[in-house]
Amino acid sequence: MNDALARFCVDHPGLLWLLPLALLPLLVSAQRSTPVAAIAAGPADGLSRAIGRVVRAGGILSFAGLILALSGPYRQGETIIRTGIGAQVSILIDRSGSMNETFAGRQPSGAEESKAAASRRLLAAFVGSRAHDQFAVTAFSTAPMLVVPMTDRHDAVRAAIAAIDRPGLDYTNIARGLAMGLSQFGPASPATSRALLLVSDGAAVIDPRAQDALRAAFTRLRPNLYWLFLRTKGSPSISDRPAGEDTPQAAPERHLDLFFRSLRIPYRAFEAEGAEAVAEAIAQIERLERDPIPYTEQRPRRDLTGLAYGLSLIGLLILVAAKLGEADLRRVRAASGPTAKPRASAPEPTRLAA
Amino acid sequence: MTDAAQPDIVYRPRGRLPGTRLGAHRGRDAGGLGTFRDQVPFLRMPDARRIDVRATLRDPFEGTFVRRFEARTLVEVWALFDLTASMRFSGEADRIGLASELCVALAASATRIGDAFGLIGCDETVREEAFLPASRARGRASDVARRLAATPCTGRRADGMVQAARRLVGPPKMVFLISDFRWPEALITRVFSSLSRHDLVPVVLGDAAEAEGLPEWGLLELDDLEGAGRRVVFMRPALRRRWIARETERAETLRRIATAHGRPPFRLAGRFDPDAVSRHLLGS
Structure with a gap:
């Protein structure tokens, strides 16, 4: 309550000096006053007293409401930090050209859907299933693209995810993507559970300098890392050792996996070879990320002028009703006047002698 | 002098009067x-x-x-005139006008048959500007009219009535107590008992607008003429019944007190009719 009062502001505070005028109805009444010989003649009546008070309050309300409305009241916008169940999820999506292909490695035709379309469909369901999850969406191909910063506006996140099946292009530069995906977390309390969801269908070599920077970022933020590897049928798995030399260049997926394992953070990799596998992986992530999360709620500035006018309207309606309900003794006199006359001219006096 | 067409008020004092004139x-x-x-x-x-x-x-x-x-x-006729603010009430008729009319008619009727007429106007005290000693002079009625017209009703209490009773010394007189009797019951009793030596005729100024003429429905903001404040009253049939019952009860109380000290009160409401006053005075 006190807090709500503190956030109450007006555009023209000078006008509030007029507020004492609202006390005028206590002194003067708008009703037509009926002079009577003795006010005690009327019996005491609770309902009348209550109506009298309501009319008086209506007067005060209409004055106060109008003055408030003229001064332009509003409630300041604010950011409220609350705690809910959920996680900060930074979704990092591969937008390289290969994502346009199906899981079979072909261009989609007919009822087939591309990897991008499948992940779009499944991620969209993931977003918004819990009210207090926060998402950031980053896409990357050769360069990373910030799509949506960390937000709890699920509509925006869904819209961002809906856009990821646009045809991708170029190659996979996973190091810069990861850096941007991590930078999305921003400052938050240490209790926040964070998850970095990497959706990609391939990997690339991370050069050692970038590796150090990433390692530092991972150590600082300690997110849960999920790698949703959309594996094209026939391509090497994460765990497959290449036949030849075991270098990052030869088996980038395997070495990325090794790199992730070496980070000493909770890490899981899901290898999905079809849409169902992707769904299963996402359901698993959803189950894992259940921690209390402080989330911020933005409350916009709210204009209270309408409310003030509404209040004064209520007061004015009371006053108008009271005015319409007014009775007038003088009108009554005019109505009963002709009937009173014959009564007064009574029969002749019977005795006049003194 | 009053209008020649208006009949005189005929009165007969109670009992036999002392006096040699x-x-x-x-x-x-x-x-x-x-x-x-x-x-x-x-x-x-x-x-x-x-x-x-x-x-x-x-x-x-x-x-x-x-x-x-x-x-x-002879008998001296006195009018004790209530000058409190409540006499300014104007409902079906103008209360102060009605009372003045009665007073002037009384003065004219008294002086015509040779009786002296005196006027005492009271609010908290006896108002000297509204005091006329008893006189048989022919022009008394116009004096009374002038005095009453010149005296505003501003008083808030009617305690002066008790003091006025002390001015009425000597043989019993005929006293018309003209008021709306919106007084505390204790004051009514005191005034009546202090005047009971005389032939006391209470004249109650009523108004239909104060009881039977009240509206069935509506919002009234009552403003007390004597400065007792304002009050909103929501009129409805039940309240109107209660109100009228209260007024009737008040009238009955007054009648009881008045009858114990002499004559029953005469209710003057709506229109002044000298014949009605005569009938009341001769009938009781």
Whole structure:
């Protein structure tokens, strides 16, 4: 309550000096006053007293409401930090050209859907299933693209995810993507559970300098890392050792996996070879990320002028009703006047002698 | 003087009045002229001019009888006029106008038959500007009219009525107490008992707008003329019934007190009718 009062502001505070005028109805009444010989003649009546008070309050309300409305009241916008169940999820999506292909490695035709379309469909369901999850969406191909910063506006996140099946292009530069995906977390309390969801269908070599920077970022933020590897049928798995030399260049997926394992953070990799596998992986992530999360709620500035006018309207309606309900003794006199006359001219006096 | 077309108010004081000056009312003393009253033995009233020969001859004990005649005397008529602010009430009729009319008519009627008329206006005290000593002068009625027109009703209490009673010394008088009697019951009793020596005629100024004429429905903001504040009243049939019952009860209380001290009150409401006043005065 006190807090709500503190956030109450007006555009023209000078006008509030007029507020004492609202006390005028206590002194003067708008009703037509009926002079009577003795006010005690009327019996005491609770309902009348209550109506009298309501009319008086209506007067005060209409004055106060109008003055408030003229001064332009509003409630300041604010950011409220609350705690809910959920996680900060930074979704990092591969937008390289290969994502346009199906899981079979072909261009989609007919009822087939591309990897991008499948992940779009499944991620969209993931977003918004819990009210207090926060998402950031980053896409990357050769360069990373910030799509949506960390937000709890699920509509925006869904819209961002809906856009990821646009045809991708170029190659996979996973190091810069990861850096941007991590930078999305921003400052938050240490209790926040964070998850970095990497959706990609391939990997690339991370050069050692970038590796150090990433390692530092991972150590600082300690997110849960999920790698949703959309594996094209026939391509090497994460765990497959290449036949030849075991270098990052030869088996980038395997070495990325090794790199992730070496980070000493909770890490899981899901290898999905079809849409169902992707769904299963996402359901698993959803189950894992259940921690209390402080989330911020933005409350916009709210204009209270309408409310003030509404209040004064209520007061004015009371006053108008009271005015319409007014009775007038003088009108009554005019109505009963002709009937009173014959009564007064009574029969002749019977005795006049003194 | 009042309008010639308006009939006089006819009044008859209660009982027989003392006094030696010749007037229009029955006196307590036996006098030489007037209507026959009784016969008394000569020794009780040794007036040889009025020996009743017939009664004297008829008496087997040979007593001598004298006729006695009723003396006609004067009575002073006073009007005690309530000058509190509540008299400014104007409903079906203008209350102060109605009361003034009655007062002027009383003055005219009294002076026409030779009685003296006096006026005392009171609020918290006796208002000297509204005080007229009893006089038989012919122009009294217009004096009264002038005085009442010049005196504003501003008082808030009617305690002056008790003081006014102290000015009415001497033989019993005919006193018209003109007010709306919106007083505390204790004051009514005090005023009535202090005036009970006189022939007291309470005149209650009523108004239909205060009881029967109240609206069935509606919002009234009552403003007390005597400054007792304002009050919103939501009129509805139930409240109207209660209100009228209260007014009736008040009138009944006043009637009870007034009857104990003399005559029942006369209710003056709506229109001033001298004949109605006469009927009331002769009937009671």
